[in-house]
Amino acid sequence: xxxxxxxxxxxxxxxxxxxxxxxxxxxxxxxxxxxxxxxxxxxxxxxxxxxxxxxxxxxxxxxxxxxxxxxxxxxxxxxxxxxxxxxxxxxxxxxxxxxxxxxxxxxxxxxxxxxxxxxxxxxxxxxxxxxxxxxxxxxxxxxxxxxxxxxxxxxxxxxxxxxxxxxxxxxxxxxxxxxxxxxxxxxxxxxxxxxxxxxxxxxxxxxxxxxxxxxxxxxxxxxxxxxxxxxxxxxxxxxxxxxxxxxxxxxxxxxxxxxxxxxxxxxxxxxxxxxxxxxxxxxxxxxxxxxxxxxxxxxxxxxxxxxxxxxxxxxxxxxxxxxxxxxxxxxxxxxxxxxxxxxxxxxxxxxxxxxxxxxxxxxxxxxxxxxxxxxxxxxxxxxxxxxxxxxxxxxxxxxxxxxxxxxxxxxxxxxxxxxxxxxxxxxxxxxxxxxxxxxxxxxxxxxxxxxxxxx
Amino acid sequence: xxxxxxxxxxxxxxxxxxxxxxxxxxxxxxxxxxxxxxxxxxxxxxxxxxxxxxxxxxxxxxxxxxxxxxxxxxxxxxxxxxxxxxxxxxxxxxxxxxxxxxxxxxxxxxxxxxxxxxxxxxxxxxxxxxxxxxxxxxxxxxxxxxxxxxxxxxxxxxxxxxxxxxxxxxxxxxxxxxxxxxxxxxxxxxxxxxxxxxxxxxxxxxxxxxxxxxxxxxxxxxxxxxxxxxxxxxxxxxxxxxxxxxxxxxxxxxxxxxxxxxxxxxxxxxxxxxxxxxxxxxxxxxxxxxxxxxxxxxxxxxxxxxxxxxxxxxxxxxxxxxxxxxxxxxxxxxxxxxxxxxxxxxxxxxxxxxxxxxxxxxxxxxxxxxxxxxxxxxxxxxxxxxxxxxxxxxxxxxxxxxxxxxxxxxxxxxxxxxxxxxxxxxxxxxxxxxxxxxxxxxxxxxxxxxxxxxx
Ligand SMILES: [K+]
Ligand SMILES: [K+]
Numbered sequence: 001x002x003x004x005x006x007x008x009x010x011x012x013x014x015x016x017x018x019x020x021x022x023x024x025x026x027x028x029x030x031x032x033x034x035x036x037x038x039x040x041x042x043x044x045x046x047x048x049x050x051x052x053x054x055x056x057x058x059x060x061x062x063x064x065x066x067x068x069x070x071x072x073x074x075x076x077x078x079x080x081x082x083x084x085x086x087x088x089x090x091x092x093x094x095x096x097x098x099x100x101x102x103x104x105x106x107x108x109x110x111x112x113x114x115x116x117x118x119x120x121x122x123x124x125x126x127x128x129x130x131x132x133x134x135x136x137x138x139x140x141x142x143x144x145x146x147x148x149x150x151x152x153x154x155x156x157x158x159x160x161x162x163x164x165x166x167x168x169x170x171x172x173x174x175x176x177x178x179x180x181x182x183x184x185x186x187x188x189x190x191x192x193x194x195x196x197x198x199x200x201x202x203x204x205x206x207x208x209x210x211x212x213x214x215x216x217x218x219x220x221x222x223x224x225x226x227x228x229x230x231x232x233x234x235x236x237x238x239x240x241x242x243x244x245x246x247x248x249x250x251x252x253x254x255x256x257x258x259x260x261x262x263x264x265x266x267x268x269x270x271x272x273x274x275x276x277x278x279x280x281x282x283x284x285x286x287x288x289x290x291x292x293x294x295x296x297x298x299x300x301x302x303x304x305x306x307x308x309x310x311x312x313x314x315x316x317x318x319x320x321x322x323x324x325x326x327x328x329x330x331x332x333x334x335x336x337x338x339x340x341x342x343x344x345x346x347x348x349x350x351x352x353x354x355x356x357x358x359x360x361x362x363x364x365x366x367x368x369x370x371x372x373x374x375x376x377x378x379x380x381x382x383x384x385x386x387x388x389x390x391x392x393x394x395x396x397x398x399x400x401x402x403x404x405x406x407x408x409x410x411x412x413x414x415x416x417x418x419x420x421x422x423x424x425x426x427x428x429x430x431x432x433x434x435x436x437x438x439x440x441x442x443x444x445x446x447x448x449x450x451x452x453x454x455x
Numbered sequence: 456x457x458x459x460x461x462x463x464x465x466x467x468x469x470x471x472x473x474x475x476x477x478x479x480x481x482x483x484x485x486x487x488x489x490x491x492x493x494x495x496x497x498x499x500x501x502x503x504x505x506x507x508x509x510x511x512x513x514x515x516x517x518x519x520x521x522x523x524x525x526x527x528x529x530x531x532x533x534x535x536x537x538x539x540x541x542x543x544x545x546x547x548x549x550x551x552x553x554x555x556x557x558x559x560x561x562x563x564x565x566x567x568x569x570x571x572x573x574x575x576x577x578x579x580x581x582x583x584x585x586x587x588x589x590x591x592x593x594x595x596x597x598x599x600x601x602x603x604x605x606x607x608x609x610x611x612x613x614x615x616x617x618x619x620x621x622x623x624x625x626x627x628x629x630x631x632x633x634x635x636x637x638x639x640x641x642x643x644x645x646x647x648x649x650x651x652x653x654x655x656x657x658x659x660x661x662x663x664x665x666x667x668x669x670x671x672x673x674x675x676x677x678x679x680x681x682x683x684x685x686x687x688x689x690x691x692x693x694x695x696x697x698x699x700x701x702x703x704x705x706x707x708x709x710x711x712x713x714x715x716x717x718x719x720x721x722x723x724x725x726x727x728x729x730x731x732x733x734x735x736x737x738x739x740x741x742x743x744x745x746x747x748x749x750x751x752x753x754x755x756x757x758x759x760x761x762x763x764x765x766x767x768x769x770x771x772x773x774x775x776x777x778x779x780x781x782x783x784x785x786x787x788x789x790x791x792x793x794x795x796x797x798x799x800x801x802x803x804x805x806x807x808x809x810x811x812x813x814x815x816x817x818x819x820x821x822x823x824x825x826x827x828x829x830x831x832x833x834x835x836x837x838x839x840x841x842x843x844x845x846x847x848x849x850x851x852x853x854x855x856x857x858x859x860x861x862x863x864x865x866x867x868x869x870x871x872x873x874x875x876x877x878x879x880x881x882x883x884x885x886x887x888x889x890x891x892x893x894x895x896x897x898x899x900x901x902x903x904x905x906x907x908x909x910x
Contacts, residue, residue, distance in 0.1 A: 334817075361790065
């Protein structure tokens with residue numbers, strides 16, 4: 001079960017096929033490979049010529065990892081078939097991460113031992129731990145249901161507000177709904193959603209899909225059960241809900257204030273329009289990747305604020321990326337406890353075990369390391385500014401997909417670096433968290449402990 | 456002893472005069488206030504006019520906190536008296552931090568309890584814990600001794616190599632030696648040490664003073680005693696020596712490679728000159744603040760690499776700034792142990808207690824928070840780029856004193872922000888570490904534990 005370090009050869013061999021971390025990595029690699037092959041078919045491009053292999057690999061990785069960075073314009077470069085492949089890859093990637101992460105939660109609960117399990121079930125009435133097939137079915141139904149509702153809302157708006165033909169409205173509605181719920185950020189339009197910047201009938205359904213998809217299935221499931229009784233929520237749900245609200249409010253205020261008088265972004269809008277666009281930008285930073293204003297025209301303080309939001313990301317076991325709000329929350333509480341001189345880290349009458357804190361630390365440090373290394377390398381490879389390169393690296397690592405516009409101009413080796421970063425950013429925190437948590441030994445029970453997934 | 460949180464009023468009142476953290480903060484504030492008053496005298500400026508109060512405050516803070524950022528040119532703006540005040544403030548600040556930090560180490564060892572103390576003494580033959588006056592005397596003698604040797608070397612070089620007059624050579628030699636040993640980075644020359652870029656007889660003594668001063672007194676003391684027996688070194692000494700060497704080598708290689716063909720920095724030099732200048736830049740980033748090439752002309756990847764080196768900083772209980780290599784090392788080992796699946800964090804046959812790991816986490820997180828907040832604020836206050844502003848904020852927080860050249864152009868409220876950042880960066884990690892460590896309760900002994908100061 002070790003990530004690193006010496007393990008006897010026989011154990012390595014048997015572990016290879018059993019460890020969930022490897023199952024996740026190889027499933028995603030398989031999906032990327034299949035996607036690359038399909039996008040390399042001549043029929044996948046609008047011109048009918050075979051796509052460049054790096055472009056196909058980049059697009060497939062970006063779609064499976066629900067990132068949304070693109071080296072070629074989705075709407076004009078790919079054919080209808082190519083776009084369908086991308087949509088399928090997004091759906092597979094989004095469902096895959098949700099399902100695998102939720103099943104890992106189940107697996108982790110099983111390993112907690114009888115007493116903890118009993119307490120956890122009694123306390124939170126969370127997912128039935130034995131019903132794996134039921135869990136998968138619920139996730140699929142929930143995803144498709146949300147996507148259908150948002151697709152219907154968007155289609156109606158495109159029909160009524162923009163007088164699109166029925167076929168076009170449905171296609172645009174479905175594509176953007178799937179892309180939004182899976183936090184993928186792919187758009188048919190080269191300028192993403194900038195044409196709808198002050199249209200709440202497009203912005204709000206997209207934002208709602210992004211937020212719900214980004215909460216993560218375990219949290220949504222628990223919210224659905226105990227909507228009115230927050231005292232029954234698990235630490236994971238409390239942290240996720242509180243931090244989602246806090247980051248959305250803080251992000252909206254910061255971005256709206258910073259861009260208020262920027263003529264190239266919010267400047268031309270009226271006050272409600274500014275607020276809507278600021279809110280939308282704040283939602284998309286975590287980590288959906290659509291944009292309704294030109295990211296390249298943002299002020300540097302807005303770019304850095306967005307970098308921070310992107311790095312933190314969304315909820316665990318959902319379609320959002322980043323180090324996750326739970327990781328951020330556990331570290332924040334650890335810091336707070338330390339400054340108060342408490343020996344234990346408590347979140348709402350529950351003690352976060354030290355091993356859980358160390359996992360959060362590991363995920364955050366490796367994330368900072370990955371983004372810094374990639375930024376340094378990209379700076380050396382290109383002539384772009386730190387603003388642009390840090391944004392691009394953070395966006396790739398946190399699978400956000402926003403860009404200041406440099407993605408298509410990057411040299412091929414920089415694109416390969418981003419591919420690695422997207423893949424590592426998507427499966428890294430999850431596999432790391434599961435590898436670390438599964439390996440952990442049970443020790444003494446002092447207080448009823450409770451685990452929150454970090455990463 | 457709490458930093459935050461509710462404490463009975465009587466306890467707050469008595470604690471106010473006893474807590475070492477408050478002693479440190481108020482000593483430094485007093486030194487800054489005295490320095491500001493002296494630099495506000497008309498006699499302190501070359502023109503004979505009263506200096507602007509913010510400039511006086513900025514310079515006094517920069518000197519006491521041994522940072523080296525300046526809003527006015529040290530050599531031309533201040534009179535001989537003003538420069539002497541600055542030199543005195545540097546010496547007071549440098550000796551102050553060394554003495555207070557070393558005494559805190561003593562205080563901490565006392566609190567460890569008899570058994571741990573016995574083990575620590577028997578094991579490491581470290582400082583005699585009862586002899587406070589002796590410790591202070593040794594620190595003063597050691598500092599003045601190092602400064603005298605370096606001043607003599609520099610004076611000889613200025614006399615022989617640059618044909619300066621005796622008075623000028625001695626003055627320049629002493630000023631730069633004191634500034635170097637205290638990691639202050641103040642220079643008489645407006646362009647720092649760029650005129651000596653390829654002169655090893657100036658660069659090497661300055662680099663040696665910076666490195667020795669930045670190791671910290673406890674480490675130097677232990678090295679002097681057990682030079683040939685690294686197995687007897689404490690964790691603090693091992694971490695400090697290993698990481699100092701590793702960061703110097705990595706920094707030299709990275710900066711030399713990145714700037715090799717940059718016509719505005721290393722480009723015009725021959726190969727040994729490039730290596731010397733790269734080495735010098737790497738030493739100065741941690742966290743001395745002299746420069747032999749124009750920082751504003753560095754490539755963006757070099758600036759970011761320097762940011763990282765500056766943030767990590769030098770040794771604890773020395774004149775260097777940053778979060779300190781011990782903090783960085785403890786976090787690195789915690790990450791490594793976590794990835795190997797070990798429940799304890801071991802460094803060279805010693806277990807780092809969890810409370811120690813949490814202190815390192817707190818210091819690093821607060822440091823990242825301070826630099827990010829300051830960078831965001833400075834970006835909003837000015838029109839400078841992220842490159843420049845991140846560098847300036849990191850340089851101020853880590854009390855480095857390097858600058859891309861924007862310090863003097865900043866609006867006054869940005870200068871006030873830098874003053875706060877320098878002060879917090881200088882006393883923050885130390886007081887935080889001591890506040891956290893002193894408050895900690897003794898619990899069970901499992902293995903012989905050993906403490907390394909972080910921050
Ligand atoms: K995305
Ligand atoms: K300095």
